[in-house]
Amino acid sequence: MEKPDIDSISLRMENIWRTAGLRVMQDVVRRIKKNRKITSTADYQINRLLELGQTTEEVERTLKEALNASYPEMFRLYDEIANWQYVRNKDVYEQVNGSFIPPEENEWLKRMSEAVKRQTKDELVNLAQSYGFSVMIGNRRAFTPFSMYYHQYVDAAIMDVISGAFDYNTVIRRVVKQMTDSGLRTVDYATGKSNRVDVAVRRAVMAGVSQITEKINEQTAKELGTDYFEVDWHANARPSHREWQGKVYSKEELETVCGLHTVTGLHGANCGHDYYAFVPGASKRMYPDEWLEEQNRKEAITKEWQGKEYDAYERTQKQRQMETAMRAQREKVQLLKDSKVSEDEVMLARCKYQAQLNEYSRYCKKMKLPEQRERIYYDMRGRVAPGKKSMSRFPKEMIKSAAKDTKQYEKYKNIVGNEVGTLADFGRIKYNDPERFATLKKKVETYSDINKKDWSKEFKQNVKKAYDRFAKENIYLSTHALSRLPRLNKKGYTEVSEEYVMNILKGKPNYMEDEKKIVYFDRKLQLSIIRNKETKDVISIVRRKNPKEGWKSVR
Numbered sequence: 118m119e120k121p122d123i124d125s126i127s128l129r130m131e132n133i134w135r136t137a138g139l140r141v142m143q144d145v146v147r148r149i150k151k152n153r154k155i156t157s158t159a160d161y162q163i164n165r166l167l168e169l170g171q172t173t174e175e176v177e178r179t180l181k182e183a184l185n186a187s188y189p190e191m192f193r194l195y196d197e198i199a200n201w202q203y204v205r206n207k208d209v210y211e212q213v214n215g216s217f218i219p220p221e222e223n224e225w226l227k228r229m230s231e232a233v234k235r236q237t238k239d240e241l242v243n244l245a246q247s248y249g250f251s252v253m254i255g256n257r258r259a260f261t262p263f264s265m266y267y268h269q270y271v272d273a274a275i276m277d278v279i280s281g282a283f284d285y286n287t288v289i290r291r292v293v294k295q296m297t298d299s300g301l302r303t304v305d306y307a308t309g310k311s312n313r314v315d316v317a318v319r320r321a322v323m324a325g326v327s328q329i330t331e332k333i334n335e336q337t338a339k340e341l342g343t344d345y346f347e348v349d350w351h352a353n354a355r356p357s358h359r360e361w362q363g364k365v366y367s368k369e370e371l372e373t374v375c376g377l378h379t380v381t382g383l384h385g386a387n388c389g390h391d392y393y394a395f396v397p398g399a400s401k402r403m404y405p406d407e408w409l410e411e412q413n414r415k416e417a418i419t420k421e422w423q424g425k426e427y428d429a430y431e432r433t434q435k436q437r438q439m440e441t442a443m444r445a446q447r448e449k450v451q452l453l454k455d456s457k458v459s460e461d462e463v464m465l466a467r468c469k470y471q472a473q474l475n476e477y478s479r480y481c482k483k484m485k486l487p488e489q490r491e492r493i494y495y496d497m498r499g500r501v502a503p504g505k506k507s508m509s510r511f512p513k514e515m516i517k518s519a520a521k522d523t524k525q526y527e528k529y530k531n532i533v534g535n536e537v538g539t540l541a542d543f544g545r546i547k548y549n550d551p552e553r554f555a556t557l558k559k560k561v562e563t564y565s566d567i568n569k570k571d572w573s574k575e576f577k578q579n580v581k582k583a584y585d586r587f588a589k590e591n592i593y594l595s596t597h598a599l600s601r602l603p604r605l606n607k608k609g610y611t612e613v614s615e616e617y618v619m620n621i622l623k624g625k626p627n628y629m630e631d632e633k634k635i636v637y638f639d640r641k642l643q644l645s646i647i648r649n650k651e652t653k654d655v656i657s658i659v660r661r662k663n664p665k666e667g668w669k670s671v672r
């Protein structure tokens with residue numbers, strides 16, 4: 118191997134690792150404070166800290182100060198973990214001394230630094246270099262200072278992920294919070310596209326990390342003198358990646374077979390695969406062919422959900438879709454709040470979100486998939502789910518079709534006014550009182566029919582009032598019948614009052630026009646009223662001297 122390049126870790130680089138180390142340390146302290154013991158994750162992060170160049174002594178001192186602990190307390194913490202069978206490196210807790218790996222001997226740190234430097238072309242700025250970001254401030258597009266902050270945040274996130282001390286979701290959550298705290302909601306790319314912050318951050322961090330690991334891989338392969346790489350394997354990979362995962366390829370094949378550097382291929386959008394240097398004849402394959410076949414067979418087995426069959430990949434896809442739908446619903450709640458709609462409307466949207474969460478839990482349980490709620494929460498919108506009491510204000514069916522029902526409610530309210538009550542009242546009528554809802558629906562339909570007519574405002578008002586007077590007596594008039602009503606009393610006919618019409622309708626019909634229509638005919642008053650036999654709605658009301666030809670007497 119070549120002589121170590123001592124200059125390769127510049128002061129600037131050391132500083133970058135040191136700040137990454139600080140964030141790890143803060144997280145370790147937070148974990149230990151919360152649990153009063155060194156958890157598995159904290160243990161892992163402490164090991165990472167040592168690799169980042171901290172000494173065991175430094176780690177212990179920082180922990181002691183941050184936890185405000187006495188030495189006996191520190192001994193207790195350390196003893197506990199040293200006795201724990203899964204501890205990664207007992208020496209860390211047993212031999213607290215000042216020794217550390219000097220940067221020039223720290224192979225891991227050197228390798229990482231080299232890759233980061235190459236990614237940034239020695240400038241050590243803008244790890245997320247492939248993106249040109251700008252930010253809208255008011256109505257103006259600005260490239261600084263927000264876009265600079267954005268780069269700083271994203272770059273720090275990339276360093277945290279490649280240091281191995283934090284997982285993606287933790288890091289993304291933190292960056293999104295930083296962004297939204299500074300008022301940033303969307304990120305606009307130089308290309309003119311725009312994304313919500315959480316989406317943009319996730320994409321930038323993943324792209325930055327995979328570009329850096331690529332450089333690490335190339336370097337390792339060069340040192341090992343090989344041109345071959347092994348692609349790793351993960352469960353529930355998409356079908357096109359399932360074909361090539363877990364096998365060994367030449368550098369050229371990584372591109373021709375696995376589509377390296379393409380959007381749909383290895384290291385492309387949403388690809389969770391990685392690849393590592395492989396020396397044919399010396400390295401042993403991680404995933405033998407028979408094992409890969411067995412996994413493929415297992416993943417092809419389908420499970421049923423709501424009448425549909427899903428294989429392993431489709432199951433995780435469905436899970437991702439549910440998470441996306443819930444993030445969208447959380448955003449919708451925020452938009453509703455901002456647009457100052459009624460409290461009920463916001464609450465119903467929150468209930469819908471809760472129902473989605475419940476279904477998500479049931480789905481994950483049935484499919485035996487771990488829930489990944491952090492994928493829902495990294496939008497940093499905080500608590501959206503309502504309390505139990507609020508949930509019970511709305512019928513279940515209404516929560517399910519919240520958007521549709523809200524729209525219908527708005528329409529009804531627009532047409533018949535406050536009679537529909539609040540959104541929750543409306544839901545209770547619609548789903549718990551079908552008879553009352555049918556009456557309401559009829560009124561809305563007739564009113565909206567009247568609204569469409571080419572009548573004067575005054576005439577429309579009078580017609581609607583007449584509708585209501587009859588409706589009180591459980592008699593429902595069609596728009597046509599309503600329009601005849603004011604013209605009923607004309608010259609040459611005996612006057613007929615509304616009460617009289619109502620009374621006739623409360624009696625029995627004496628004719629039938631056809632199978633569907635019944636007729637109330639009053640020869641003395643020369644009045645004929647026609648009703649739908651099925652719905653009992655009054656279709657027509659006119660004056661006439663004799664029964665129509667074809668009417669059949671029913672008395």
Ligand SMILES: [Zn+2]
Nearest residue numbers: 358388389390
């Ligand atoms: Zn993949």
